[in-house]
Amino acid sequence: MNNIQKLYQIAQKQERLIIGLMSGTSLDGLDIALCKFSGKGLQTQVNLIHYETVPYQADFKEDIKKIFSKQNVDLELLCLLNEKIGLVHAELINTTLKKWNIQNELIDAIASHGQTIFHSPFTRHRNPNYPNSTLQIGDGDHIAVKTGIITVSDFRQKNIAAGAEGAPLAVYGDFLLFGKNNKNTVLLNIGGISNITYLPKNSEMYSTDLGPGNTLIDQYMQREFGLYFDKDAAYAKRGSINNALLSFLLDDTFFSTAVPKSTGPELFNLEYLDNCIAKTNTKISSYDVLATLCEFTAITISKALEDKEPDFDLIVSGGGIHNPLIMERLKYHLPLANFKDIEEFGISADAKEAVLFALLANETLSGESADFKTKTVPNICMGKICLPN
Numbered sequence: 001m002n003n004i005q006k007l008y009q010i011a012q013k014q015e016r017l018i019i020g021l022m023s024g025t026s027l028d029g030l031d032i033a034l035c036k037f038s039g040k041g042l043q044t045q046v047n048l049i050h051y052e053t054v055p056y057q058a059d060f061k062e063d064i065k066k067i068f069s070k071q072n073v074d075l076e077l078l079c080l081l082n083e084k085i086g087l088v089h090a091e092l093i094n095t096t097l098k099k100w101n102i103q104n105e106l107i108d109a110i111a112s113h114g115q116t117i118f119h120s121p122f123t124r125h126r127n128p129n130y131p132n133s134t135l136q137i138g139d140g141d142h143i144a145v146k147t148g149i150i151t152v153s154d155f156r157q158k159n160i161a162a163g164a165e166g167a168p169l170a171v172y173g174d175f176l177l178f179g180k181n182n183k184n185t186v187l188l189n190i191g192g193i194s195n196i197t198y199l200p201k202n203s204e205m206y207s208t209d210l211g212p213g214n215t216l217i218d219q220y221m222q223r224e225f226g227l228y229f230d231k232d233a234a235y236a237k238r239g240s241i242n243n244a245l246l247s248f249l250l251d252d253t254f255f256s257t258a259v260p261k262s263t264g265p266e267l268f269n270l271e272y273l274d275n276c277i278a279k280t281n282t283k284i285s286s287y288d289v290l291a292t293l294c295e296f297t298a299i300t301i302s303k304a305l306e307d308k309e310p311d312f313d314l315i316v317s318g319g320g321i322h323n324p325l326i327m328e329r330l331k332y333h334l335p336l337a338n339f340k341d342i343e344e345f346g347i348s349a350d351a352k353e354a355v356l357f358a359l360l361a362n363e364t365l366s367g368e369s370a371d372f373k374t375k376t377v378p379n380i381c382m383g384k385i386c387l388p389n
């Protein structure tokens, strides 16, 4: 069977086995989700069969950090890492499939997000001569060749080409999997950056980034304590909120820009935090900074939801759900929200984004896009199809 016949056969299948890959802003590792799909569009059913986050080696992580969300980088390193990330991801898939005792031939496709290294929508660069733009690296052809599995990669470019910002893409999965919930529903992902998909019963849905989820906390922990993150908010719990710092953190045009919008560590980084600390003209303890950052995350989320119907289902996912202080403050600010664990819907909170990309590949491989019935969500099939031979 040649490649095109194989793709045609996959398009006709009632069920598809797709591996979703996500490596997010926290650079903690590669999320690998093996999903079984039946149907497409609003009929999509997904079953998460296996999930694993494979941690990155420290030197690999440090290399990516040298070019990640930086204005000036070593262009050769960027070029090398484009191939290297593809190769490392392929190797992690091969090892993980072996560990799960599953043969590569059984998998219909891999859906690879790649590593975002810069995200610059118009709302960030404000240069009328340039469009929205974003760059994910980790070449898909390398993954296809090394695993022998058809790989769909580089999803965000098509979304930009069709007029959106390339992020968040969560809305596609959230609408197809949760759009039939008969209540006002909000899906919240607290990753490096937090985002929501708002699925109201009686008005138009939308999806938007809200601001930092864990990224500032992680960056600050790494600089101040040499730790990748504040496990169980142990450090933040020793501090208290500094209101002056909080108001400077909230004082950026990103927060007054209309939704939908997207952002990343290109804006929310240590320079941003240090400028805000400097504006307070006081010495703030590291514990207080961390407590304030948790409040910053909780408040940017709750402010985005305060004008909505007060009682909605709030389905939370992402690494931030493991931060007890963020969750406590979020519940304090949103007393009427009906918090639900995404696990109730059969999807692990940490796997949600990897499942999303598998779902986007399922749509693309089915051959046509669903109708999302709203201007801000283009009806498109996303991703480039990379063939193993």
Ligand SMILES: Nc1ncnc2c1ncn2[C@@H]1O[C@H](COP(=O)(O)OP(=O)(O)OP(=O)(O)O)[C@@H](O)[C@H]1O
Residues within 6 Å of the ligand: 023, 024, 025, 026, 027, 028, 189, 190, 191, 192, 193, 194, 214, 215, 217, 218, 228, 229, 230, 231, 232, 233, 318, 319, 320, 322, 323, 324, 353
């Ligand atoms: N036990 C915990 N206590 C506190 N924070 C935690 C805990 N477990 C995970 N986290 C936070 O979650 C982060 C990882 O979250 P996640 O994997 O959702 O991010 P990501 O996918 O890299 O981000 P993004 O969605 O922005 O791409 C960690 O870096 C840490 O900040």
Ligand SMILES: CC(=O)N[C@H]1[C@@H]2OC[C@@H](O2)[C@@H](O)[C@@H]1O[C@H](C)C(=O)O
Residues within 6 Å of the ligand: 024, 025, 116, 119, 134, 166, 167, 168, 169, 170, 171, 191, 192, 193, 194, 195, 209, 262, 263, 264, 353, 356
């Ligand atoms: C450009 C980019 O990689 N953005 C990520 C990042 O991580 C969270 C937030 O910022 C979101 O906009 C997006 O990822 C998710 C998966 C999305 O597109 O929905």
